Amino acid sequence: MNTKLERILPRVQKPARYVGGEYNEIVKDKTQTDVNVAFCFPDTYEIGMSNVGMRILYAVMNDLPWCACERVFAPWGDMEDELRKARLPLWCLESQDPVRDFDMIAFSIGYEMCYTNILNVLDLSGIPLHSSEREGLHNIVFAGGTCAYNPEPLADFIDFFSLGEGEEITVEILECYRRAKQAGWDKQTFLREVAKIDGVYVPSFYEHVYNEDGTLKQIIPLGGAPKTARKRIMQNLDTARYPDKMIVPSTEIVHDRMNLEVMRGCIRGCRFCQAGFVYRPVRPRSVQTLHDQAIGLLEDSGCHEITLSSLSTSDYRYLPELMASLEDYCQEKKINLSVPSLRADNFSRELMLKLQKVRKSGLTFAPEAGTQRLRDAINKNVTEEEILETCKIAFSGGWSNVKLYFMLGLPTETDEDVLGIADLVYKILKTWRENASNKKRGLRIHVATAFFVPKPFTPFQWEQQITPEEYTRRQRLLKDAMLSKSVEYNWHAPDLSQLEAVLARGDRRLCRVIETAWRRGAKLDGWLEYFDYKLWMQALRDCGIDPAFYTTRGYAEDEVLPWDSIDVGVTKRFFLRERERAYRSEITPDCRAGCAGCGANRLLEGGVCDA
Amino acid sequence: MPRMRFSKTGNAVWISHLDLMRALQRGFRRAGVLLKHSQGFTPHPVLSIALPLSVGVSSDYEIADFELDAPTDLAALPARLNAALPKGIEILECYEDGEKLKHLKWLEARLTLIYDAGVPAQAADQIRTLFARPSLEVEKHGKNGPVTVDILPMLHAYSVTQPDETTLALTATVSAQNPTLNPLLLLTAIEAELPACKPDFTRCHRIQIMNEAFHAFR
Numbered sequence: 096m097n098t099k100l101e102r103i104l105p106r107v108q109k110p111a112r113y114v115g116g117e118y119n120e121i122v123k124d125k126t127q128t129d130v131n132v133a134f135c136f137p138d139t140y141e142i143g144m145s146n147v148g149m150r151i152l153y154a155v156m157n158d159l160p161w162c163a164c165e166r167v168f169a170p171w172g173d174m175e176d177e178l179r180k181a182r183l184p185l186w187c188l189e190s191q192d193p194v195r196d197f198d199m200i201a202f203s204i205g206y207e208m209c210y211t212n213i214l215n216v217l218d219l220s221g222i223p224l225h226s227s228e229r230e231g232l233h234n235i236v237f238a239g240g241t242c243a244y245n246p247e248p249l250a251d252f253i254d255f256f257s258l259g260e261g262e263e264i265t266v267e268i269l270e271c272y273r274r275a276k277q278a279g280w281d282k283q284t285f286l287r288e289v290a291k292i293d294g295v296y297v298p299s300f301y302e303h304v305y306n307e308d309g310t311l312k313q314i315i316p317l318g319g320a321p322k323t324a325r326k327r328i329m330q331n332l333d334t335a336r337y338p339d340k341m342i343v344p345s346t347e348i349v350h351d352r353m354n355l356e357v358m359r360g361c362i363r364g365c366r367f368c369q370a371g372f373v374y375r376p377v378r379p380r381s382v383q384t385l386h387d388q389a390i391g392l393l394e395d396s397g398c399h400e401i402t403l404s405s406l407s408t409s410d411y412r413y414l415p416e417l418m419a420s421l422e423d424y425c426q427e428k429k430i431n432l433s434v435p436s437l438r439a440d441n442f443s444r445e446l447m448l449k450l451q452k453v454r455k456s457g458l459t460f461a462p463e464a465g466t467q468r469l470r471d472a473i474n475k476n477v478t479e480e481e482i483l484e485t486c487k488i489a490f491s492g493g494w495s496n497v498k499l500y501f502m503l504g505l506p507t508e509t510d511e512d513v514l515g516i517a518d519l520v521y522k523i524l525k526t527w528r529e530n531a532s533n534k535k536r537g538l539r540i541h542v543a544t545a546f547f548v549p550k551p552f553t554p555f556q557w558e559q560q561i562t563p564e565e566y567t568r569r570q571r572l573l574k575d576a577m578l579s580k581s582v583e584y585n586w587h588a589p590d591l592s593q594l595e596a597v598l599a600r601g602d603r604r605l606c607r608v609i610e611t612a613w614r615r616g617a618k619l620d621g622w623l624e625y626f627d628y629k630l631w632m633q634a635l636r637d638c639g640i641d642p643a644f645y646t647t648r649g650y651a652e653d654e655v656l657p658w659d660s661i662d663v664g665v666t667k668r669f670f671l672r673e674r675e676r677a678y679r680s681e682i683t684p685d686c687r688a689g690c691a692g693c694g695a696n697r698l699l700e701g702g703v704c705d706a
Numbered sequence: 707m708p709r710m711r712f713s714k715t716g717n718a719v720w721i722s723h724l725d726l727m728r729a730l731q732r733g734f735r736r737a738g739v740l741l742k743h744s745q746g747f748t749p750h751p752v753l754s755i756a757l758p759l760s761v762g763v764s765s766d767y768e769i770a771d772f773e774l775d776a777p778t779d780l781a782a783l784p785a786r787l788n789a790a791l792p793k794g795i796e797i798l799e800c801y802e803d804g805e806k807l808k809h810l811k812w813l814e815a816r817l818t819l820i821y822d823a824g825v826p827a828q829a830a831d832q833i834r835t836l837f838a839r840p841s842l843e844v845e846k847h848g849k850n851g852p853v854t855v856d857i858l859p860m861l862h863a864y865s866v867t868q869p870d871e872t873t874l875a876l877t878a879t880v881s882a883q884n885p886t887l888n889p890l891l892l893l894t895a896i897e898a899e900l901p902a903c904k905p906d907f908t909r910c911h912r913i914q915i916m917n918e919a920f921h922a923f924r
C-alpha cells in the first residue's frame with residue numbers, strides 16, 4: 096500500500112471505505128485496456144454503494160474486455176483534510192491509482208445536494224473544474240443519473256450528459272471514446288461524434304439567451320445539434336444486464352443487502368414526484384428472471400437480506416407469484432425478504448402483516464397530504480379509510496407504532512389541509528383506542544413533514560414554492576394542533592429544501608453559484624454535519640442571484656424552461672393537463688386502470704405500455 | 707463448538723470488528739455453509755471472535771468460535787471459506803475441541819516503529835531502560851475518561867531490534883486478558899517518556915496468542 100495512505104488511514108473515520116478489496120471487486124490490468132473510467136458517485140461510499148444504478152453500470156463497463164472501470168466516492172471531511180495536507184490526489188478504490196490518470200470520469204448524480212461534491216472530487220483529483228479548461232481527450236467528464244434531466248446548473252463542469260438508463264448508451268459512449276483515442280481526435284471532434292448517440296446531451300452545443308427580466312428567452316442549438324436530446328430506456332428488462340455478482344462491501348453501507356429491481360417506472364403519477372414520471376414507461380421484470388436473480392445474488396453475496404425494490408413495489412403485478420416463488424428458499428436459508436414502499440390497500444395490508452420486518456419498524460404510510468381534497472390534487476391515491484382500516488387490523492394484531500409522512504407547501508394547500516393532518520392523526524389515535532389488543536404498550540405515532548420542492552418534469556414544475564417563513568408558520572400550526580403525548584412530530588428545516596428547489600429548477604447561471612459556494616467551503620451538503628445555509632446564501636448574493644427567482648416566483652407556462660432541451664418521454668402537454676386537473680382536485684387513474692396518455696409509450700418499440 | 711484460526715492482513719486490517727463479523731458470516735453463506743442461528747425474535751448466527759483487534763492492526767493469529775447448522779468436514783472448510791472471503795482475511799485452520807477461552811492468557815505482538823529521518827541514536831537502549839524501570843505509569847482511555855495504569859506487570863517479555871536504519875522492531879508478550887494490555891500502550895509509554903524516540907509511524911501486528919503455559923493457544 097501507498098505509505099502515505101497507510102499513515103492517513105488510522106486517523107480517519109471508517110477507513111475501510113477508502114481501500115477497496117471487497118468481495119467481487121473487479122481489478123483489471125490497465126496496461127491491457129483501451130479505455131479506463133473512474134466511476135464516481137459523488138457522495139460517501141455508504142450512500143454510493145447502496146445505489147443500484149451504480150452497480151449495474153460497474154458491471155456493464157467492466158463487461159467490456161477493453162475497458163477498466165474503477166470506483167471513487169466523495170471522501171468524508173476528515174479524509175479530505177488529510178489528503179490536502181499530504182498533497183495526495185484522490186484515487187480509485189480498485190487500484191488506488193489517482194483519478195486523474197483515468198481517461199474518463201463518469202458521475203452518477205442522484206440528487207441536487209451533491210453538486211458541490213462533484214467539484215470537490217474533481218479538485219481533489221487535480222482535474223480542472225471547467226469543461227473549457229480541460230483540453231484534449233484525457234479526463235473527459237460525463238454524467239448521468241436523475242439530475243441529468245436538468246443538467247444546466249452543471250453545464251460548465253460536465254462535458255456531456257448521458258440521459259436515461261445506462262446499460263446500452265454507456266457502452267456506445269465508451270466505444271466512441273475508444274475510436275476517438277485510437278484515431279487521435281481532438282475533444283471537439285469527440286464531442287460532436289458522441290453527441291450523435293441517442294441520449295447524449297452536450298451542453299456546450301446549446302446557447303442560452305435570457306430576457307431582461309432574467310427568464311430564458313431562447314435555447315439555440317449550435318452547429319446542427321438537435322433541438323432536444325431524448326432519454327434512453329431498456330426495452331426489455333429480462334434481457335437487460337443485471338449483475339449476478341455484486342460487490343459486497345466489507346463495511347456497513349446504508350442499504351446493506353441485495354437488491355432486486357422488480358420493475359422500472361411507476362404507474363401512479365403522483366404529481367409532485369419526479370421519479371414517478373422520469374422513469375416511465377412502466378416495465379416489469381418477469382418472475383422467472385427475478386427468481387433466478389434473487390437466488391443467484393444471495394448465493395453469491397452471502398447476504399441474508401434481499402429487497403424487492405422499485406418506486407412502488409406493491410404495484411408490481413406479479414408480486415404474489417414472486418413472493419411465493421421465493422418463500423421456501425428464504426425460509427430454509429433464513430433470508431430476510433423485504434418489500435419497501437407498500438401501499439395501504441388490501442393486498443399490501445396482508446403482505447405487511449406477513450412480513451415480520453414490519454413489526455420492528457412499525458407501520459409506515461405516506462399520505463403526503465392531510466385532506467382528501469389535497470390528496471386528490473396531488474394524485475396520491477390513498478384514502479383515509481384505507482389507512483384507518485390497515486391501522487385497525489395492525490393494532491388488533493399488537494402493533495403500536497405508526498409512521499406518517501407528509502409534505503407541507505404543496506400547491507393549493509390551505510390551513511385546512513394542514514390541520515387535516517392533525518385530524519388524521521387523531522383518527523388513528525381513536526382507532527388505536529378502540530382496537531388495540533395491548534394498550535399497556537401505548538401508541539407511538541411519528542409524524543414527519545418535508546417541505547415541498549417543485550421539480551422539473553412533473554405537473555408541478557411551474558409551481559411556486561412557498562417561502563421558508565410560510566413553511567415554518569404552517570409547521571407550527573400543525574405542531575400546535577397535535578398535542579397528544581403519543582405523537583412525535585419531526586419536521587425538516589426549510590433551508591435545504593429551498594436550496595434544493597433553486598438547484599432543481601436552476602439554469603446555467605447557477606454554475607457560478609455552485610462554484611462560489613464550493614470555493615467558500617460547501618461540500619457534502621446533503622449531510623447536516625456540513626450543510627451551511629448561510630454560506631450558500633452568501634454565494635447567491637456574490638453572484639447577484641436572488642433565490643426567489645427559482646422558488647417563490649414560479650415559472651410561467653409559456654416560459655422557456657432550462658430543461659426544455661431534454662425529452663424524458665412524458666410530454667409537456669401532459670404535464671400541463673395534469674396541472675389543471677390538480678387545480679380541480681381531479682385524480683388521474685393509474686396506468687393499469689387506463690393509459691392517461693403521458694407520452695412515455697413513444698419510447699417503447701410497439702408503443703404500448705405493459706403497465 | 708468448532709473453532710477457526712485466521713489471519714487479517716493487508717487492506718483487511720481496516721475492517722472493524724463488527725464489519726469483520728458480518729464479512730465472516732457472509733463468507734460462510736457464500737461457501738454454502740449455514741451457521742446455526744440463535745433462537746428468539748431476531749435470530750443471529752452463532753459466531754464470536756476472541757480478543758477483537760483494533761482497526762489498523764494486522765494479525766496472524768485470530769480465533770473465532772462458531773456453530774454450524776449441519777455437520778461439515780472441518781478440514782475442508784478453510785479452503786471453501788477462503789474462496790469466499792474478501793482479500794486479506796485467510797482462514798488457516800478449523801478444528802473441534804479448542805481450549806477454553808479462559809485459558810487464553812498471553813499475546814505476542816510486534817510494533818514496527820518507523821523513523822523517516824533514521825532511528826535516533828541509542829533509541830533501542832533507551833526503550834530497554836524504560837521497560838526496566840520498577841514501574842511505568844501510562845494514561846489510557848477508560849470507560850469513564852482517562853485512567854493511569856502501570857503497564858509493566860502486564861509485560862511479560864520483550865525484545866528490541868533494529869532491522870534497518872529507519873526501523874525499530876519491538877516484540878512483546880503481554881497479558882491478553884485479566885488484565886488486558888493493548889500492545890499499543892507500549893508505544894504510548896515510549897511517546898510520553900521518551901519524546902526523542904517518538905516514531906513517525908508505527909505498525910502493529912499480532913503474532914500469536916498463548917495459554918497460561920505460553921503455548922500457542924488452540
Ligand code: SF4
Binds near residue numbers: 690692694
Ligand atoms: S403512456 Fe400511458 S400507460 Fe404508459 S406510462 Fe404514460 S400514462 Fe402510463
